[in-house]
Amino acid sequence: MAGNVSRPGATVTSRALALLAAFDEDHRRLSLSELAERADLPLPTAHRLVAELVDWGALSRDANGRYAIGRRLWDVGLLAPVQTGLRQLASPYLHDLYGATLATVHLAVRDGTEVLYLDRLAGNASVPVVSSIGSRLPLHATGVGKVLLAHAPAEVQTAVLSDLHRVTPYTITQPGTLRRQLARVLRDGYATTSEEMSLGACSVAVPIRAEAGVVASLGMVVPSLRNDRAKLVAAMQVASRGIARALSAARAAPD
Amino acid sequence: MAGNVSRPGATVTSRALALLAAFDEDHRRLSLSELAERADLPLPTAHRLVAELVDWGALSRDANGRYAIGRRLWDVGLLAPVQTGLRQLASPYLHDLYGATLATVHLAVRDGTEVLYLDRLAGNASVPVVSSIGSRLPLHATGVGKVLLAHAPAEVQTAVLSDLHRVTPYTITQPGTLRRQLARVLRDGYATTSEEMSLGACSVAVPIRAEAGVVASLGMVVPSLRNDRAKLVAAMQVASRGIARALSAARAAPD
DNA sequence: TCCCTACTTCCACTGGGCGGAATCGCGAAT
């Protein structure tokens, strides 16, 4: 594309997307140099592309000259099917669960080898929770993640099991142990974690099924599972079936 | 960029962004041909770019081969400052207003010559409302729009006043009439509409002020203003000041 | 079977994009 490319093979589009990918929860605002660094682009190249993104509204520039994700990208993002479909349908059921238990409730799907959190209800932060809406976490260290992994294609399982990085001292990093847990998830219909993602937090999760199989997972976070595991699982399974029914009803009706 | 460009001057990035811009509330799912048509790109070009966008996760492709906004774009969009800043701070105040009146509540900012809705609470759809979160409407036909327009720079006002397109039979299309209304908005501290955007819906809106001036607007939609205009305005002004205070407190603290 | 539409692949041409280097601008240190 140019006479003096440093990394031939990189397309313009991939570079522009790399600039967007430079932003994450811990980096909501970035200077031009940081952007260039994180997107692995020469500074002048980043400068030119960023100017175009700002011009369109994909990025915005604040008073100090730092960049952030722009309004236009925000509202285009809201058009995504996850926002309008599953998330909206499930919302009342999440509220029911939350109202009944007052514990943190999660709705998540698998995106590649990660959990993507679609929704979260957390009133009083009695239990520390890492996730937030739109965030991504590893599949092997979360309740919803284990459910989604248990129902994932073999190739995804292989990929995940080959790289079980430790998050807390209780994170499961032995492929064999996790494989046995996944089998149990399939048998029992729910998954649990105990301080595997963040200390002081345990979780339970159940699958949400559609015609095509498991499409999402419903999870809750509590300080301990000792007392009310059975009660939680039962409540969540009711909610899960409700969501599944709402899903198939919506699919039958015009999209 | 290529030997046979049909529209020289268009950059690759602008073409990729045009593909994203092809999606809106009435076009959440598009075929390749529709995309190419709406983005004004030759089909092979659209095909190539779309493939790259899908690859990254900016777009997704469903079972019928139609495209939609992808999960990755959704979650990147959630990192936008509008989502984390103003919207989050204002949320409890919107809920208070909603709880007290049970009428539709809106939080909006001006983006160029349009209103951008950041949040909306609408329990029972007793009044038909067009807006939804992330949607854009004209400044001159909405309550929040009039507030934001009244406090906008002269150039924006000129641009908007020169093109007052009709939405309903009651939409104000005379620049003089609107100009007089805007003056009254500045004097009284609130704006109203009567069936100017959708029949059967009236609205009241007040500004939300920060150091830099008016940064957003708070609005409510009701079937009629006859009875409780004063009551609504008072409640909204209280909420507005609360949000303003929360804003300046947040700005003082670490971002 | 044929036709039609929508999608996908191919490929020769060339100007849009590249990025090192130079410059600017601003705040901090001297």
Add this chain to the structure above:
DNA sequence: ATTCGCGATTCCGCCCAGTGGAAGTAGGGA
């Protein structure tokens, strides 16, 4: 007041990534 240093911005000659017409393929309706 002057220098220093760092980040942002601009410049510009080089050349290959991107382009899109044309040809090929797939699917589905008559």
